[in-house]
Amino acid sequence: MGQIVFAAGVPHAPAVVGLFSTAPDDVKDIVAKSFDAVRRRLLASRPDVLIVFANDHLTNSRISAYPDFIIAAAPEHAGPHEWFKAWIDCRDYVVKGNPDVGKALFRGMTRRNVRMNLRTDAVNFDDNISVPTVMMELDTAPFGIVPVLQNCTVPPFPDGPRCFDVGRAVADFIRDDLPADMRVALLGSGGLSHEPGGAKYYSVDEAFDRRWLDLCLAEDQETLLREMTVPRMEAAGAGGTSELLSWFIVMGAIGERPGESFGYTGWKNFRCGFGAVIWEVG
Amino acid sequence: MAWETYNPALASHDLVQDLKWDRQLRAAFAQNEAAILDRYDLLPEERQAIEARDFRKLYDLGMHPYLGGQLARFIWGNDAGKGAVEAANRLVASLNGTPL
Numbered sequence: 001m002g003q004i005v006f007a008a009g010v011p012h013a014p015a016v017v018g019l020f021s022t023a024p025d026d027v028k029d030i031v032a033k034s035f036d037a038v039r040r041r042l043l044a045s046r047p048d049v050l051i052v053f054a055n056d057h058l059t060n061s062r063i064s065a066y067p068d069f070i071i072a073a074a075p076e077h078a079g080p081h082e083w084f085k086a087w088i089d090c091r092d093y094v095v096k097g098n099p100d101v102g103k104a105l106f107r108g109m110t111r112r113n114v115r116m117n118l119r120t121d122a123v124n125f126d127d128n129i130s131v132p133t134v135m136m137e138l139d140t141a142p143f144g145i146v147p148v149l150q151n152c153t154v155p156p157f158p159d160g161p162r163c164f165d166v167g168r169a170v171a172d173f174i175r176d177d178l179p180a181d182m183r184v185a186l187l188g189s190g191g192l193s194h195e196p197g198g199a200k201y202y203s204v205d206e207a208f209d210r211r212w213l214d215l216c217l218a219e220d221q222e223t224l225l226r227e228m229t230v231p232r233m234e235a236a237g238a239g240g241t242s243e244l245l246s247w248f249i250v251m252g253a254i255g256e257r258p259g260e261s262f263g264y265t266g267w268k269n270f271r272c273g274f275g276a277v278i279w280e281v282g
Numbered sequence: 283m284a285w286e287t288y289n290p291a292l293a294s295h296d297l298v299q300d301l302k303w304d305r306q307l308r309a310a311f312a313q314n315e316a317a318i319l320d321r322y323d324l325l326p327e328e329r330q331a332i333e334a335r336d337f338r339k340l341y342d343l344g345m346h347p348y349l350g351g352q353l354a355r356f357i358w359g360n361d362a363g364k365g366a367v368e369a370a371n372r373l374v375a376s377l378n379g380t381p382l
């Protein structure tokens with residue numbers, strides 16, 4: 001019987017890396033404090049594996065055949081994909097994978113009526129995995145990572161209630177399918193409000209973001225699901241904000257838990273609201 | 283973005299994906315854009331919009347905005363804080379009907 005030992009949500013806006021050095025000190029403080037806290041507590045939880053849910057951003061598949069989930073189950077994961085290096089201004093990295101857990105997740109989700117695709121070869125990573133990896137130096141961590149790249153932007157995509165169901169299935173999988181005493185960390189990577197490629201490219205919906213963070217800490221998932229619908233997320237930033245659905249999966253897996261946030265910034269040059277949450281689990 | 287106009291069948295989507303995944307195609311696109319566009323089954327008005335850098339028209343035809351943003355980077359630049367800023371500025375200006 002495996003157990004969830006860590007759960008968090010973080011943004012992965014590329015400018016958090018590329019423009020970090022140009023940000024005002026108060027913005028830098030919030031970003032650094034958030035990633036530092038997540039990294040520190042993640043390591044302290046001594047996981048055997050970290051499963052990261054993150055928007056695929058049309059990085060691996062054509063629109064004409066677009067999967068809702070891709071489990072990346074290679075022995076190691078290298079990134080960022082070459083075209084995204086300049087975009088993110090990000091160093092190269094190689095993180096350990098965990099093929100056994102990746103394949104088990106594929107079997108487990110299939111048995112629980114959640115269709116996921118499995119890839120055992122190299123997949124492309126953009127800011128989705130690259131930003132949390134370099135900001136938290138996950139390539140130096142002692143555990144392997146299983147990225148699950150999610151369709152958060154190609155309609156129709158799994159909405160909030162469906163992502164909660166997926167999260168519950170993930171929890172069930174961890175509890176019933178993984179080896180006894182396996183310690184699993186969960187991370188949702190994405191958000192907050194942003195509209196990549198849209199007319200509101202430079203806009204951040206601070207009111208939405210602050211409400212989102214409040215709801216993540218409220219231990220009231222019914223209200224979160226009622227308020228944070230896909231149309232509401234689209235209104236806060238079309239084609240981008242909905243990648244918060246990766247956080248929905250984590251919240252669905254852990255249930256209503258107290259959490260902690262480490263400040264918020266809507267600095268416009270990030271072109272994305274920034275705030276992170278760690279939930280108490282175990 | 284009005285998803286009511288979204289058209290997943292647009293050939294522009296494949297163009298952007300191929301440019302993203304193929305470094306040599308990117309170089310060829312930069313050297314001779316028309317020759318690369320010839321390879322794709324673009325609607326006449328879709329091709330005209332790409333050539334005119336008219337992203338409002340492309341989106342009205344149904345282009346996915348995430349890939350629209352990436353097309354802008356293939357045209358104007360991709361590096362953080364430099365070409366990417368110009369690409370974003372020009373994209374937003376086009377969408378707002380005030381091209382730079």
